[in-house]
Structures are given as structure tokens and as C-alpha cells.
Amino acid sequence: MxxxxxxxxxxxxxxxxxxxxxxNLCIAQIEECVGEDRMDLGIITRIKWVVTELVxxxxxxxxxxxxxxxxxxxxxxLLIEKQEDGHPLTLTEYAIGKSVSWPIQHDLFxxxxxxxxxxxxxxxxxxxxxxRAVFHVKELxxxxxxxxxxxxxxxxxxxxxxxxxxxxxxRREAGINHFRSTFNLKxx
Amino acid sequence: MILEINKLDQVVQATILxxxxxxxxxxxxxEEMIDLMVSGARLIIVSFENVNYIDSSFLGSLVVALKYALxxxxxxxxxxxxxxxxxxxxxxxxxxxxxxxxxxxxxxENLD
Numbered sequence: 001m002x003x004x005x006x007x008x009x010x011x012x013x014x015x016x017x018x019x020x021x022x023x024n025l026c027i028a029q030i031e032e033c034v035g036e037d038r039m040d041l042g043i044i045t046r047i048k049w050v051v052t053e054l055v056x057x058x059x060x061x062x063x064x065x066x067x068x069x070x071x072x073x074x075x076x077x078l079l080i081e082k083q084e085d086g087h088p089l090t091l092t093e094y095a096i097g098k099s100v101s102w103p104i105q106h107d108l109f110x111x112x113x114x115x116x117x118x119x120x121x122x123x124x125x126x127x128x129x130x131x132r133a134v135f136h137v138k139e140l141x142x143x144x145x146x147x148x149x150x151x152x153x154x155x156x157x158x159x160x161x162x163x164x165x166x167x168x169x170x171r172r173e174a175g176i177n178h179f180r181s182t183f184n185l186k187x188x
Numbered sequence: 189m190i191l192e193i194n195k196l197d198q199v200v201q202a203t204i205l206x207x208x209x210x211x212x213x214x215x216x217x218x219e220e221m222i223d224l225m226v227s228g229a230r231l232i233i234v235s236f237e238n239v240n241y242i243d244s245s246f247l248g249s250l251v252v253a254l255k256y257a258l259x260x261x262x263x264x265x266x267x268x269x270x271x272x273x274x275x276x277x278x279x280x281x282x283x284x285x286x287x288x289x290x291x292x293x294x295x296x297e298n299l300d
Contacts, residue, residue: 016212056211106227120281154248156280
């Protein structure tokens with residue numbers, strides 16, 4: 001999205017004690033930026049989950065002290081992007097247990113692989129080029145306990161980000177990590 | 189302590205005390221849950237009555253606790269989930285993994 005709509009930027013500390021304040025501040029700014037009439041309670045809840053997971057992800061994995069949160073909106077959509085210059089995204093390919101870091105060193109694109117699955121669904125990532133990762137979920141059917149539990153990962157951050165957003169992707173550009181969540185807005 | 193405990197024989201009612209169940213207390217929650225199981229609990233009913241928000245780290249600890257419990261024939265029920273918490277569990281399909289009840293009373297009426 002070009003910056004033709006409303007936007008604001010916010011620097012936040014990667015500090016566990018600050019998660020609530022950061023999330024509440026973001027939600028307040030988003031409601032002001034977008035307008036509460038264009039967001040139902042469901043989307044506000046999903047945005048809260050996403051902002052919390054973006055902040056938590058930064059604390060757990062980035063290795064930096066501060067991040068930048070950029071919020072942009074226009075008539076159709078809301079974008080929430082977290083940027084930081086910490087460790088690049090590194091994921092483990094489910095099938096072979098191999099780690100993949102961005103930018104991906106490979107000759108052929110797109111690359112598509114499974115990250116993990118939770119019994120009834122699986123999280124996949126596609127890399128259309130060396131610097132991007134686009135996340136999506138596939139339905140697998142519904143096994144039952146105990147098979148379902150045995151097959152369930154205890155890592156939910158990316159799954160929540162992917163399922164709570166209408167689109168979720170990552171890119172690594174010039175040493176900066178960009179985690180971007182997109183929400184479709186109500187149109188009058 | 190993150191859990192307030194009420195023991196009824198081998199059934200433990202465990203109420204999460206913080207209003208936010210997150211990365212900051214996920215590890216402690218997991219340790220206290222495993223301690224309860226090591227101490228002989230056969231069923232732990234975890235109440236979320238105080239919890240306004242849960243994140244992926246705490247959900248991960250819940251799943252680790254259940255993975256520890258089931259091979260030992262121990263069960264974990266969840267009760268008193270507020271709508272945002274319950275909806276997040278539904279989003280990632282954990283409502284299919286855990287037995288969820290309205291409150292302690294309903295959970296006690298449904299003992300296996």
C-alpha cells in the first residue's frame with residue numbers, strides 16, 4: 001500500500017513489561033486512524049492478537065531492544081507492519097527438519113514448504129523470491145485425541161498471525177525484517 | 189505462584205491468578221502444572237476466570253502440560269474462558285484438543 005491513506009509510526013521497546021501498553025496504544029491509534037465504525041468487534045480482537053504476537057515475536061526472536069510499528073489504512077484495508085534490524089527469520093522445514101533463513105539461498109523460486117501442523121491444519125510458507133515469505137494455512141481434516149495431540153505443535157505464534165490476519169507475510173530487505181499483517185475493512 | 193490451588197482428593201482446581209497469561213508467566217505455569225502432576229493429581233481443572241488475554245507462549249505451555257499429562261493417564265480441563273480467550277483457542281483449533289467447560293461445577297459433573 002502506498003502511503004496515500006492515513007498512517008502512523010510508533011517505536012516500541014522489546015520489553016515484556018511493555019507488551020500491554022504497546023498493544024493498547026496501537027489499538028487506540030488504529031481505532032482513531034481507521035474509525036471504529038469500519039471495524040467490528042471481531043476485527044478489533046484479531047488485530048489485538050496480531051499486535052500482541054508481533055510484539056512477543058520481537059521480544060523472543062529479534063535480539064534487538066526496539067522495533068518500529070507502522071500502521072497504514074485506506075478505504076479497503078489496514079496494514080500493520082513491524083520492522084526491526086534483528087536476526088533474520090529462520091524457520092524449520094517440517095518434512096526434513098532443515099532450517100531455512102531469509103534471504104533464502106536457492107536457485108529456483110518459488111519455494112514452498114510446510115512449517116508445522118496442528119493435527120487438523122498445517123501452516124505453509126511460500127517464498128516467491130529470495131527475500132519474501134508468504135504464510136498460509138491448509139485444512140487437514142479432524143483427527144481425534146490422542147492422535148490429534150501427538151501431532152500438535154506447541155508453537156503457535158506464526159499460526160495465530162496467519163489465521164488472525166487476512167494476509168500475513170515477511171520480507172528481509174537491506175538487513176531489515178518486515179512482518180506485515182493485512183486486514184480487510186468494511187466498505188460502506 | 190501463578191496458580192491458586194484447591195485440592196479435592198486427586199482432582200485439583202487450579203485458578204490462574206494473573207489477568208494476562210503470556211510469555212512472562214508461561215514457563216512458571218508449565219512448571220507448576222507439572223509439579224501438580226508429579227504430586228499425584230489425576231485431573232487438573234484450570235480456571236481462566238481472571239485471564240483477559242492469552243498469548244502463543246502460554247498456549248504452548250498448556251499444550252506441553254497436556255502432552256505430559258495424557259501418557260500418564262492424567263487429564264486437564266479448562267473452565268471459565270472469557271470470549272477473547274475462548275475465541276483464540278478456537279482460531280488455532282485447540283478447542284478440539286482440550287475439554288472446555290463453563291465452570292468448576294460443570295467440569296466436576298463431567299468427570300471421566
